[in-house]
Amino acid sequence: MISRLVDAIRKKDAPIVAGLDPMLSYIPKHLIEKAVKERGETFEAAAAAVLEYNRAIIDSICDLVPAVKPQIAMYEQFGIPGLEAFMKTVEYAHSKDLIVIGDVKRGDIGSTSEAYANAHIGNVTVGSTSLPVFDEDFCTVNPYLGSDGIKPFIEACNKNDKGIFVLVKTSNPSSGEFQDRVLHDEDSTLYEAVGFKVSEWASMSMDGSYSNIGAVVGATYPKMGEILRRIMPKSYILVPGYGAQGGTGADLVPFFDSDGLGAIVNSSRGIIAAYRKEKYSKYGEEGFADAARAAVLDMKEDIRVNVFK
Amino acid sequence: MISRLVDAIRKKDAPIVAGLDPMLSYIPKHLIEKAVKERGETFEAAAAAVLEYNRAIIDSICDLVPAVKPQIAMYEQFGIPGLEAFMKTVEYAHSKDLIVIGDVKRGDIGSTSEAYANAHIGNVTVGSTSLPVFDEDFCTVNPYLGSDGIKPFIEACNKNDKGIFVLVKTSNPSSGEFQDRVLHDEDSTLYEAVGFKVSEWASMSMDGSYSNIGAVVGATYPKMGEILRRIMPKSYILVPGYGAQGGTGADLVPFFDSDGLGAIVNSSRGIIAAYRKEKYSKYGEEGFADAARAAVLDMKEDIRVNVFK
Numbered sequence: 001m002i003s004r005l006v007d008a009i010r011k012k013d014a015p016i017v018a019g020l021d022p023m024l025s026y027i028p029k030h031l032i033e034k035a036v037k038e039r040g041e042t043f044e045a046a047a048a049a050v051l052e053y054n055r056a057i058i059d060s061i062c063d064l065v066p067a068v069k070p071q072i073a074m075y076e077q078f079g080i081p082g083l084e085a086f087m088k089t090v091e092y093a094h095s096k097d098l099i100v101i102g103d104v105k106r107g108d109i110g111s112t113s114e115a116y117a118n119a120h121i122g123n124v125t126v127g128s129t130s131l132p133v134f135d136e137d138f139c140t141v142n143p144y145l146g147s148d149g150i151k152p153f154i155e156a157c158n159k160n161d162k163g164i165f166v167l168v169k170t171s172n173p174s175s176g177e178f179q180d181r182v183l184h185d186e187d188s189t190l191y192e193a194v195g196f197k198v199s200e201w202a203s204m205s206m207d208g209s210y211s212n213i214g215a216v217v218g219a220t221y222p223k224m225g226e227i228l229r230r231i232m233p234k235s236y237i238l239v240p241g242y243g244a245q246g247g248t249g250a251d252l253v254p255f256f257d258s259d260g261l262g263a264i265v266n267s268s269r270g271i272i273a274a275y276r277k278e279k280y281s282k283y284g285e286e287g288f289a290d291a292a293r294a295a296v297l298d299m300k301e302d303i304r305v306n307v308f309k
Numbered sequence: 310m311i312s313r314l315v316d317a318i319r320k321k322d323a324p325i326v327a328g329l330d331p332m333l334s335y336i337p338k339h340l341i342e343k344a345v346k347e348r349g350e351t352f353e354a355a356a357a358a359v360l361e362y363n364r365a366i367i368d369s370i371c372d373l374v375p376a377v378k379p380q381i382a383m384y385e386q387f388g389i390p391g392l393e394a395f396m397k398t399v400e401y402a403h404s405k406d407l408i409v410i411g412d413v414k415r416g417d418i419g420s421t422s423e424a425y426a427n428a429h430i431g432n433v434t435v436g437s438t439s440l441p442v443f444d445e446d447f448c449t450v451n452p453y454l455g456s457d458g459i460k461p462f463i464e465a466c467n468k469n470d471k472g473i474f475v476l477v478k479t480s481n482p483s484s485g486e487f488q489d490r491v492l493h494d495e496d497s498t499l500y501e502a503v504g505f506k507v508s509e510w511a512s513m514s515m516d517g518s519y520s521n522i523g524a525v526v527g528a529t530y531p532k533m534g535e536i537l538r539r540i541m542p543k544s545y546i547l548v549p550g551y552g553a554q555g556g557t558g559a560d561l562v563p564f565f566d567s568d569g570l571g572a573i574v575n576s577s578r579g580i581i582a583a584y585r586k587e588k589y590s591k592y593g594e595e596g597f598a599d600a601a602r603a604a605v606l607d608m609k610e611d612i613r614v615n616v617f618k
Contacts, residue, residue, distance in 0.1 A: 023420060
């Protein structure tokens with residue numbers, strides 16, 4: 001699957017993934033009002049507004065970006081209708097030839113991790129019938145429980161030609177509380193130790209020059225990104241934290257390999273809620289999808305100027 | 310919320326939670342066959358079988374145990390019908406006056422963690438309407454992202470009188486890969502460092518003698534349990550790993566406080582799939598719910614003999 005992502009990044013000349021994290025507060029009022037008028041103040045209405053918002057954004061940017069990354073929490077919060085909207089978003093993105101990275105951060109052990117892996121990047125079997133469930137192409141996974149939690153996902157990657165991104169160094173301010181702790185035995189940090197494990201796991205699911213087993217490293221920590229880029233030479237790095245969280249174009253440089261591959265940068269709010277920013281105010285609320293497109297073009301240029309100069 | 314759990318444990322004289330992790334392979338054939346006959350080899354059929362299985366087990370053991378712990382992965386794998394069965398299981402357990410610990414192991418940052426917290430132990434708002442979603446009483450949370458990921462859950466605990474159990478030392482064989490790493494600065498391990506943080510977080514949501522912020526520590530690591538019991542004096546410990554994973558009655562001793570409180574022991578397979586064990590074979594497959602009851606009674610006795618001797 002990673003070779004498909006690399007091809008799509010090359011074809012669109014954009015190492016960019018649009019994060020579809022539709023907080024209700026991001027969604028233009030007219031979409032919410034329409035949904036509430038039809039369905040009342042219900043989770044069904046919220047889910048309908050989310051889906052309409054996502055579809056318009058996907059229509060507007062699908063020729064520019066290789067992938068989208070829906071954050072499942074934003075759908076799960078609306079219960080069953082919300083999760084239906086998640087599935088329909090995945091389906092719609094696929095219909096527009098986009099690769100879907102499910103940001104689900106699941107992580108458990110043994111048969112439980114296997115159930116998550118099958119649900120998100122595999123098939124689930126009832127009797128002799130086997131079907132995909134959430135049907136993402138990649139998903140994010142939490143490593144805290146160790147290999148027992150990751151191996152079922154690696155197996156699903158190999159069986160179904162899918163991929164995962166393992167959380168290594170997350171973009172948030174408190175990520176250092178545990179991830180930056182220095183380990184006694186090798187004078188490396190926990191995030192480096194996780195990186196070394198990712199590198200080991202990566203060798204179990206190679207697909208071309210890269211592995212289906214990637215890593216999440218925040219744009220807000222470029223020096224750590226540089227270290228981790230070296231520790232995990234075969235892993236694509238999914239880079240959150242660009243834009244709204246403070247990561248700049250210049251911060252992205254160390255995440256990429258010398259050939260310009262190896263990283264894909266996420267922007268969520270910066271794209272899907274661009275219309276709320278002064279810079280894109282000319283589009284107005286109704287023009288949210290056009291604002292998203294403009295934001296993607298600006299992000300692409302920011303990366304070109306800073307990374308591919 | 311923790312005071313409600315403590316009261317229920319006292320009242321039923323059983324620090325036991327039944328894990329409702331219904332793998333299809335656990336569910337007696339007659340339930341599967343009935344569901345498939347009615348609905349075909351579909352996720353709807355799987356979900357219907359799961360729900361019927363859960364209800365029969367809940368009916369059989371609800372007077373003996375204070376709480377149940379559905380593992381959401383086992384429901385999520387069946388997509389929308391599976392998650393509907395999860396919600397109906399929570400609702401049914403509540404109707405039998407059971408406390409529900411949602412084993413969801415969610416963990417993200419900021420507004421995303423808030424969305425998970427609201428979905429699982431809070432309310433989600435659309436317009437001026439606010440409703441619970443999955444409606445558990447407690448849920449499990451992954452600490453890898455640090456305080457940014459935990460604080461929204463603590464806020465939800467305080468706002469809605471709910472609780473969480475933070476993963477500290479998990480029961481699985483590879484849990485030591487990261488959790489047991491010795492830290493350079495204080496010669497403690499990562500699981501101890503997480504334990505210290507849990508203790509800090511615990512002070513933010515006290516409810517009687519204990520905190521709503523509990524911890525998960527596996528029965529398979531009793532010596533670490535002893536250390537963690539001291540590090541987190543205000544936190545209830547949810548103890549998985551008893552029975553099928555190898556934890557014995559004697560292993561449970563260090564998890565409890567001297568007054569016999571402070572821990573609640575989970576058994577999943579050992580209860581819900583007891584009918585498959587030689588010891589309970591006299592119940593047969595049709596008698597799975599009675600076998601579950603017998604297993605709970607035996608577990609209660611095992612804890613009494615070993616812990617409360």
